[in-house]
Amino acid sequence: MDNLKNKVAVITGGNSGIGYATAKQLKEQGATVIITGRRKEAIETAASQLGVTAIVSDQSNVADTENLVAKVKQDFGQVDILFINAGITGLGTIEQTTEALFDSIMNINFRGAYFTLSKFIPILKDGASVVFLSSNTASMSYAGSSVYSSGKAALNSVMKIASLELAPRRIRVNSISPGPTETEVMKKAGLDAETLKTIMEAVVDKIPLKQMGTSEDVAKMVSHLSSDASKFITGANFIMDGGMVLN
Secondary structure (H helix, E strand, C coil), X not given: CCCCCCCEEEEECCCCHHHHHHHHHHHHCCCEEEEEECCHHHHHHHHHHXXXXXXXXXXXXXXXXXXXXXXXXXXXXXXXXEEEXXXXXXXXXXXXXXXXXXXXXXHHHHHHHHHHXXXXXXXXXXXXXXXXXXXXXXXCCCCCCHHHHHHHHHHHHHHHHHHHHCHHHCCEEEEEEECCEECHHHHCCCCCHHHHHHHHHHHHCCCCCCCCEEHHHHHHHHHHHCCHHHCCCCCCEEEECCCHHHC
């Protein structure tokens, strides 16, 4: 399939997990793909494996984002697809949360995502698609997740307002909110196989469909929202969590 042929796509945080899977999916659909990340070696290795372009850029740094936009404009012109995916996790009760933890999460997940959209708007093509990676935690309340969850909820609010502001240019803005998703991050947590198995079983037990999501599931949704098949969809948040939020 090449329904994204001649489209230019930018994916922040594209060296692993959902970003990597989405880069692979969009390239297979014919798009010219640019992935970004903070770590030069990791992003260049991923780009080499995928056959896409790598640009080192830290989403938490607005100056980096401005340089990214300038580089993309210079090398590719305008952008058809912007997937604002880069993000980090972090847990702590409100009492325990330090200013440093708060800032590290918000600077990437909210402030960084906000200014990524802001700075890219001038080089988005009319009719472009913007997708934010949110989380089902934006619609749920868990002790210890106050900063992460509120950042994602704020992102969903920005998404809706952006969809109105950019509608005159037919630029569509949506968000995807995955639930528990199998990514390499879980394997890199340093847990032994038995502990990881116990944790995953406990998580799956809370999901009505009794399975974890995959990065590829999200990648396919990004592809759908970036194609003409969803040209009448904007301002929408798609929860992909196997029904977990219903519990």
